[in-house]
Every structure is written in structure tokens, then in C-alpha cells.
Amino acid sequence: MLIIGEKLSIIAKRVREAMMKFDKGPIQEIATRQWKEGSGMIDANIGPAEDGGEKMMEWMVTTIQEVVPLPVCLDTTNAKAIEAGLKVHNNEWGRPLINSTSNDPERFPIMEIAAKYNSQLIALTVGKGGLPADAEERAGIAAEMMARAMEYGMPVEDLYLDPLVLQMATTQDQALKVIKSVRMFQELNDPPMKTVVGLSNISNGMPKELRPIMNKYFLSLLLYEGLTAAIADAHEVAETVKTFDVIMGRTLYAHSYLQM
Amino acid sequence: MAFTAPNETYSGKVYQVEAGTEKTFVIGGENVLPFHSFEGNVPNRPVIAYEVQDVPPEDWPDTVKKVYDGVSGNPVTWAKHCQDKLNAKAIALRLIGTHPDRENRSAEEAAATVKEVLAAINVPLIILGSNHIEKDTSVLVAAAEAAKGKNCFIGKALEENYKTIVAACLANNHKLIAMSQLDINLSKQLNILITQMGFDKEKLVTDPMCSALGYGLDYTYSVMERIRLAALTQNDVTMQTPMLGDIGMYAWKVKEASAPESELPIGGSLEPRGIAWETVTAGALMMAGAELLIMRHPESVKALEKFIDELM
Numbered sequence: 108m109l110i111i112g113e114k115l116s117i118i119a120k121r122v123r124e125a126m127m128k129f130d131k132g133p134i135q136e137i138a139t140r141q142w143k144e145g146s147g148m149i150d151a152n153i154g155p156a157e158d159g160g161e162k163m164m165e166w167m168v169t170t171i172q173e174v175v176p177l178p179v180c181l182d183t184t185n186a187k188a189i190e191a192g193l194k195v196h197n198n199e200w201g202r203p204l205i206n207s208t209s210n211d212p213e214r215f216p217i218m219e220i221a222a223k224y225n226s227q228l229i230a231l232t233v234g235k236g237g238l239p240a241d242a243e244e245r246a247g248i249a250a251e252m253m254a255r256a257m258e259y260g261m262p263v264e265d266l267y268l269d270p271l272v273l274q275m276a277t278t279q280d281q282a283l284k285v286i287k288s289v290r291m292f293q294e295l296n297d298p299p300m301k302t303v304v305g306l307s308n309i310s311n312g313m314p315k316e317l318r319p320i321m322n323k324y325f326l327s328l329l330l331y332e333g334l335t336a337a338i339a340d341a342h343e344v345a346e347t348v349k350t351f352d353v354i355m356g357r358t359l360y361a362h363s364y365l366q367m
Numbered sequence: 368m369a370f371t372a373p374n375e376t377y378s379g380k381v382y383q384v385e386a387g388t389e390k391t392f393v394i395g396g397e398n399v400l401p402f403h404s405f406e407g408n409v410p411n412r413p414v415i416a417y418e419v420q421d422v423p424p425e426d427w428p429d430t431v432k433k434v435y436d437g438v439s440g441n442p443v444t445w446a447k448h449c450q451d452k453l454n455a456k457a458i459a460l461r462l463i464g465t466h467p468d469r470e471n472r473s474a475e476e477a478a479a480t481v482k483e484v485l486a487a488i489n490v491p492l493i494i495l496g497s498n499h500i501e502k503d504t505s506v507l508v509a510a511a512e513a514a515k516g517k518n519c520f521i522g523k524a525l526e527e528n529y530k531t532i533v534a535a536c537l538a539n540n541h542k543l544i545a546m547s548q549l550d551i552n553l554s555k556q557l558n559i560l561i562t563q564m565g566f567d568k569e570k571l572v573t574d575p576m577c578s579a580l581g582y583g584l585d586y587t588y589s590v591m592e593r594i595r596l597a598a599l600t601q602n603d604v605t606m607q608t609p610m611l612g613d614i615g616m617y618a619w620k621v622k623e624a625s626a627p628e629s630e631l632p633i634g635g636s637l638e639p640r641g642i643a644w645e646t647v648t649a650g651a652l653m654m655a656g657a658e659l660l661i662m663r664h665p666e667s668v669k670a671l672e673k674f675i676d677e678l679m
Contacts, residue, residue, distance in 0.1 A: 357601060358601065358603065359551065359555055359593075359597040359601065359603050359605075359606060360552050360555075361552050361553075361555035361556040361558075361559055361605070362552075362556045363556055363559040363560065363563075366559065366563070367559060367604075367605060
């Protein structure tokens with residue numbers, strides 16, 4: 108499974124301060140650490156970035172790829188900022204991923220950009236009308252977005268369907284619906300559609316010490332359903348992914364398998 | 368529509384490991400199952416090393432002992448004979464005389480033997496201890512120092528004694544043979560432990576433990592096959608080492624290789640039977656993935672070389 112390192116987010120105080128000052132040090136340190144911990148892609152979450160978004164995303168992409176040979180996940184609602192990031196992205200280390208479009212018409216331009224720049228794209232299965240009620244509604248939205256991708260000339264293989272993980276602490280019944288969605292999404296195409304989740308949202312609002320437990324168990328269930336990628340803390344989930352690969356027979360067991 | 372044979376492609380590749388300084392050999396490097404050159408790249412031929420010992424082969428059956436009459440009294444003349452007369456591509460010097468239950472030769476004596484043999488030959492040398500856990504730690508350390516700069520294969524490092532042997536190979540720049548007891552998971556674990564000491568995984572050779580035809584060959588075959596599949600299909604970097612088949616000592620130990628025809632009428636004539644036993648054991652393990660084979664009888668070696676010619 109692909110781990111998209113979640114730590115470079117404007118929500119984190121240290122990252123936000125570094126971004127405001129265009130201070131490369133902390134950004135590159137965090138990016139490098141996530142790479143070493145097993146991330147295959149680095150998320151760059153600059154928030155809505157209404158002012159100076161283009162410059163910010165451009166700076167984030169080049170700053171990260173100066174030290175880490177990985178593609179970047181461009182995480183913002185600002186389409187212009189995404190475009191600016193794609194222009195400087197170094198595809199030698201893999202194709203970029205945009206986070207994200209949805210079934211809300213305001214987010215359609217982001218899909219156009221993905222098609223134009225041959226980028227991969229996360230498609231959040233929500234529309235304008237609020238949160239989806241169940242897996243069936245998510246799959247319906249997914250099908251609409253897949254049709255739109257084809258209209259825009261974008262291969263559906265480049266779409267990562269995101270069922271939108273909700274908080275256990277507030278909407279417990281949604282957890283199973285998300286798991287079911289991951290299974291249903293794959294059936295929408297042959298080869299199966301790619302899937303992605305923002306994992307840590309499941310434990311948002313929970314006591315700090317419980318969050319890793321919830322994240323890891325939830326991830327193992329999603330993995331069993333065939334999840335392709337997760338935006339997550341690589342340090343936290345690496346043992347889950349490695350153990351899962353051993354259980355599934357994808358990695359040969361050895362007592363030190365966690366250290367490899 | 369014409370039939371097209373399916374071709375497998377693999378994500379992993381076996382490391383190439385080189386031995387020697389003057390004349391050298393390279394094993395491994397393939398990205399396909401043994402001899403599947405129609406699916407990928409098989410750059411190197413398996414290598415057969417002739418086994419010699421630091422003490423005369425009193426315990427070898429007559430069939431193979433008599434071949435070395437007149438040279439096997441001394442490891443130097445024995446090794447030179449294998450190189451010059453039998454065209455050995457490599458020599459495997461087994462320091463069996465250091466075993467406490469045998470002649471109990473000291474580490475210093477073993478080191479002196481290593482130096483003498485190295486001075487007499489120019490093909491690569493494989494240095495093997497007596498597989499005595501404690502004794503090998505001093506013997507192989509002394510041997511590694513005596514062979515410094517000669518790019519030898521040294522073994523066997525076991526789970527119980529690998530640390531000192533790994534350190535000696537690191538310090539003297541040798542390749543290392545790691546042996547586990549017929550268990551694929553323990554084999555992987557030992558490779559991990561060795562690389563965690565800072566030893567380059569690309570200088571490692573795996574011996575999953577040999578066994579002779581009729582005496583567990585199928586177990587060794589199966590472990591070797593699974594190691595190779597993990598290397599190629601799962602791209603498991605800890606399992607991409609070339610493999611060793613320590614054939615001679617197992618094949619010539621079994622009853623069928625030494626019992627006269629009067630005792631074993633169904634087996635037929637003794638001499639060709641012993642040779643066939645070693646050849647078939649080696650051939651089977653080579654098909655499972657062994658790239659380096661340590662053997663004793665020149666006729667077995669000849670037969671296996673012919674087999675390789677036909678497969679390459």
C-alpha cells in the first residue's frame with residue numbers, strides 16, 4: 108500500500124510557521140523523516156491558500172523534492188496553486204497526485220487541471236448536498252466522477268476514489284460504510300479503481316493516546332478490502348502495513364520483519 | 368491462432384557476487400528462475416568448486432578417496448592438483464581438521480594452511496570451517512586474516528556464531544556464506560541480522576543447508592526454490608543472495624555412495640553409483656537455484672558441467 112505522508116500540513120503549528128517564513132529547514136526535515144519512515148509520496152497541505160497560494164505551492168513542491176526523491180500530493184482547494192505546483196513538479200520520481208476534486212461543481216476545474224497536466228487525482232465522493240449517507244451513495248457519486256473524468260479525457264486509472272472517512276467519536280456508523288465503499292469502488296471498473304483515505308480522520312476528536320490504536324485497526328480492515336493508498340503518519344502505520352503484508356503472504360516472514 | 372508460450376516476468380533479481388583476485392568467478396545476476404534464459408537474463412554459469420581438506424580424507428569412501436591418492440596427504444598438493452590437473456574453477460578448503468572431535472588443529476595451524484594454499488593457487492578460494500559453533504569463531508577469524516585481500520568466500524556463519532565471523536569478513540574484505548538449518552524464515556532472519564551489522568547484503572551467499580538424494584534432498588530443494596521465488600516474485604531484498612549447495616560432504620556420506628554391490632545388489636556397481644549420487648544431488652539443487660556447488664569426484668563434476676552446457 109502507498110503511504111502518503113500527512114505531516115506537512117498547515118494545520119501543524121511548526122509547519123505553518125515555516126511556511127509563513129519560507130523557511131526550508133523544518134519542511135525538508137519533516138519530508139525526509141517521512142520518506143525514511145516508509146512514505147511513498149509526500150502530502151503538501153497548504154490549506155485554502157487564497158492569498159499567495161501559487162507561490163506557496165511552488166515553494167513547497169520544490170522544497171520537498173530538493174531533498175526527497177518522491178512525488179508530491181498537492182493538497183489545496185486553490186486550483187491556481189495546484190497548477191503552479193504541477194508546473195514545477197519533478198516527475199522523475201513519480202507522477203504527482205492532486206488532493207482533491209469532488210462532485211461539487213466548484214471543484215470541477217481541478218479535474219480539468221489534472222487532465223491537462225496528466226496528473227493523478229483524488230476524487231472525494233461527496234457532492235454539493237452534504238455528506239453521503241452510505242456506501243451506495245458514495246459509489247453513485249464515484250460513478251458520476253468517473254464519467255466526468257472520461258469526458259475530460261482523463262483515464263479512470265488515474266483517479267483515486269476517496270470515501271471520506273468520518274470521525275468515530277461523532278458518526279460511529281459511518282466507519283463500516285467507509286469500509287464497504289472501498290470494496291464497492293473497486294468493482295466499478297476493471298482493473299479495479301484505486302482507493303485512498305485520509306486515515307487519521309477516523310480518530311479525530313478522540314483522546315490522544317487512543318488515536319494510533321484506532322487508526323491502525325481501521326487501516327488493517329481497509330487494507331483487507333484492498334485499499335490502494337492512505338494519507339497517514341508513516342511512522343505510526345508502518346508496522347500495520349508490514350504485518351498485513353506478512354499475513355497476506357506478500358512478504359516472507361522473519362523474526363525481524365518489522366525492521367526491514 | 369498460433370500458440371504463444373507464456374513468459375513470466377519477475378520484479379526481483381539475484382545479486383552478483385564475485386570471488387578471487389587473479390582468476391575470478393562471478394555467480395548470480397539472473398532475474399529469472401534457474402536457466403530460464405528464455406524469460407530474462409542469466410549472465411553467469413553456476414560454478415563448481417573442488418573440495419579439499421586440511422587433513423587427509425580418511426573418512427571419504429574409497430571411490431572418491433582413491434582419485435586423490437598421492438596428492439591428498441597435503442592440502443597444497445591436493446589443491447594444486449585440482450587446479451592444474453582437473454581444471455578446477457575454484458577450490459573449497461574445508462578446515463575439518465580443526466574440529467575438536469577430529470585432529471583438533473589450532474586456529475593458527477588452520478591460518479598457516481590457508482596461506483600455503485593461497486600461495487599455491489590462483490583460482491578463488493572458498494574457506495570452510497568444521498561447522499563447530501565455538502571452534503569456527505576462532506578458526507574462521509584467523510583464516511579470514513590469513514586470506515586478507517584475496518576476496519574469498521568464508522563460512523559458514525550460523526545464527527549462534529555469526530557475529531565474530533561477520534566482523535572478520537568485514538575487516539578483511541571477504542564474502543560470507545550464511546547457513547541456516549533448512550528453514551526459510553530462519554534463513555531470512557539470519558540475513559537480516561548479518562546486514563544489521565553493516566555487512567553488505569550483496570556480499571552474502573546463502574546456504575540453506577544441503578542434503579543428499581534420498582536423505583532430505585526434497586527439503587533442501589523446496590527451501591531453495593522458495594528462497595528464489597521470494598527473491599524474484601516478491602522482490603525480497605533480504606533473499607536475493609546467490610545460493611550454495613555443499614554437495615560432496617552430504618552425497619558421499621550416505622550408504623548408497625559407499626556400500627559395495629554385495630550389500631546393496633539393487634544399487635548396482637559401486638563406483639558409478641557413488642558418482643551418480645553426487646551428480647544427481649548437485650543437479651537437482653542447481654535446478655532449485657544453487658549457483659555455487661562444492662563437489663568431490665571429478666567424474667561427477669564432469670557430468671554436471673555437461674548438464675550445465677546443455678542448459679545454458
